[in-house]
Amino acid sequence: MSAGAPPLAMTGGRVRLDGREVLRGIDLRVEAGEVLALLGANGSGKSTLVRALLGLVPLSGGRTEIYGSPPARFRAWHRIGYVPQRLTVGGGVPATVREVVASGRIARRSRLRPFATAADRAAVQRALEQMGLADRAGQPAQRLSGGQQQRVLIARALAGEPDVFVMDEPTAGVDAASQAALAATLHDLVRQGRTIVLVAHELGPLEPLITRAVVLEEGRIAHTGAPPAPEGDCARPGHQHQHPHAAETASGSLTHWNPA
Numbered sequence: 548m549s550a551g552a553p554p555l556a557m558t559g560g561r562v563r564l565d566g567r568e569v570l571r572g573i574d575l576r577v578e579a580g581e582v583l584a585l586l587g588a589n590g591s592g593k594s595t596l597v598r599a600l601l602g603l604v605p606l607s608g609g610r611t612e613i614y615g616s617p618p619a620r621f622r623a624w625h626r627i628g629y630v631p632q633r634l635t636v637g638g639g640v641p642a643t644v645r646e647v648v649a650s651g652r653i654a655r656r657s658r659l660r661p662f663a664t665a666a667d668r669a670a671v672q673r674a675l676e677q678m679g680l681a682d683r684a685g686q687p688a689q690r691l692s693g694g695q696q697q698r699v700l701i702a703r704a705l706a707g708e709p710d711v712f713v714m715d716e717p718t719a720g721v722d723a724a725s726q727a728a729l730a731a732t733l734h735d736l737v738r739q740g741r742t743i744v745l746v747a748h749e750l751g752p753l754e755p756l757i758t759r760a761v762v763l764e765e766g767r768i769a770h771t772g773a774p775p776a777p778e779g780d781c782a783r784p785g786h787q788h789q790h791p792h793a794a795e796t797a798s799g800s801l802t803h804w805n806p807a
């Protein structure tokens with residue numbers, strides 16, 4: 548890990564899946580304190596990109612670094628909180644909501660401190676409360692609804708108190724009240740200087756937090772620029788944010804982007 552290296556940096560990143568090039572030369576550097584939204588149509592490569600940034604999908608070309616280290620050599624995983632698109636923990640195992648959320652602390656364990664501490668328990672409880680799950684802590688996670696399970700995954704990442712959150716569609720299937728709770732929680736984290744990368748189709752209440760938007764099209768970065776500005780019609784209550792203007796570049800508006 549090199550001092551001053553950005554949290555995430557990919558250069559010429561390529562990913563091939565089933566013989567098809569899904570990412571085609573991605574240059575993306577995420578600076579500390581940014582709140583980056585990855586936008587784009589279904590299948591444009593957003594999930595693959597966040598997974599590749601974390602080394603969960605191997606690159607077929609280019610390179611990617613986490614705090615200056617290739618993923619295979621990166622060790623400080625407690626600095627990274629990943630919220631995958633779907634529940635991937637507890638499959639077949641009747642883990643409770645609290646157990647799943649507590650698993651977010653595991654990367655903080657060490658040989659010297661192998662057991663859960665009071666600080667671990669407090670962080671888990673705080674994360675459960677932030678995501679409105681405290682009264683469901685003892686329930687099997689598998690029996691929760693899709694939106695509730697998504698909140699469990701967010702709480703798991705929050706519990707780890709990472710420096711960087713990488714969230715793949717954190718608001719998908721999550722009700723309005725929980726989206727607002729997530730926005731408030733992320734707002735606090737941003738004020739504390741945390742870095743957030745999130746994939747989204749609909750930014751909803753997260754929109755004011757976004758500092759940069761990157762739009763993917765068929766595995767390439769088509770546009771990058773300022774976050775959507777809620778003005779005029781967009782400021783109307785109930786406006787459906789489809790955002791063809793989602794990422795206005797300094798050099799001009801992004802009129803070509805049409806979300807699927």
Ligand SMILES: Nc1ncnc2c1ncn2[C@@H]1O[C@H](COP(=O)(O)OP(=O)(O)OP(=O)(O)O)[C@@H](O)[C@H]1O
Pocket residue numbers: 564565569587588589590591592593594595596
């Ligand atoms: N394991 C895999 N094997 C083969 N192809 C895959 C695999 N995972 C994803 N793909 C393909 O890669 C492309 C990009 O998928 P990805 O899930 O990254 O898109 P996305 O932008 O996140 O889409 P969505 O908005 O629907 O979540 C798609 O065409 C998809 O079919």
